[in-house]
Amino acid sequence: MKTAVGVALLGALSSSVVVTSSMGGSLMTEVNGVRVELTSAPETPVTDRKTTYTVRLGDAASKPVTDARVTLTGRMADGMSAATPLRPAGEPGVYRGEVLFTMGGPWELTIRVMRPTGRVEIPLREEVARQR
Numbered sequence: 001m002k003t004a005v006g007v008a009l010l011g012a013l014s015s016s017v018v019v020t021s022s023m024g025g026s027l028m029t030e031v032n033g034v035r036v037e038l039t040s041a042p043e044t045p046v047t048d049r050k051t052t053y054t055v056r057l058g059d060a061a062s063k064p065v066t067d068a069r070v071t072l073t074g075r076m077a078d079g080m081s082a083a084t085p086l087r088p089a090g091e092p093g094v095y096r097g098e099v100l101f102t103m104g105g106p107w108e109l110t111i112r113v114m115r116p117t118g119r120v121e122i123p124l125r126e127e128v129a130r131q132r
Contacts, residue, residue: 031120033060038111038124045128050098055086055111057093064093069114072097074107074126082107104130 027038037056045051053072057065070086080103086095101107111122 027122027124029122031122034058034065034113034120035062036111036113036120036122038122040126045099045101045126047101047104047128047131049131050100052096052098053084053086054089055095055113057095057113064091065115066092067115068095070095071112071114072099072109073112074099074101074109076103076105076107078103086111101128104128 026040027036029036035056035058037058039054039056041052041054042049055070055072057068057070059065066088072084072086074082082099082101084097084099086097088094089096105128107126107128109124109126111124113120113122
């Protein structure tokens with residue numbers, strides 16, 4: 001389950017942030033007129049099985065944001081980490097990548113969206129289930 005922790009804005013972006021929903025498997029937020037929607041499959045990540053993360057970016061006019069570089073990084077309290085680029089997925093404004101979690105428990109994740117106008121970082125928490 002994804003839980004929004006907060007949003008850090010860097011660069012030339014303003015500080016207007018609206019979290020519109022947060023539920024297992026998806027997270028939607030709006031930052032400076034850019035909508036960010038995150039989904040994962042499976043909805044709850046499991047150790048030793050790839051989790052696919054998809055980010056959909058749109059502007060205030062619902063036009064896809066296609067000029068972004070998107071990365072997902074993760075860290076556990078014990079120092080274990082994971083990082084993956086989310087690459088364009090063939091649909092305008094959609095970015096996708098896979099993460100293989102090798103340890104269950106709480107992970108602090110950050111979605112980083114880099115654009116010519118600045119950088120947005122969206123921190124969230126993901127609970128990774130242990131494979132049975």
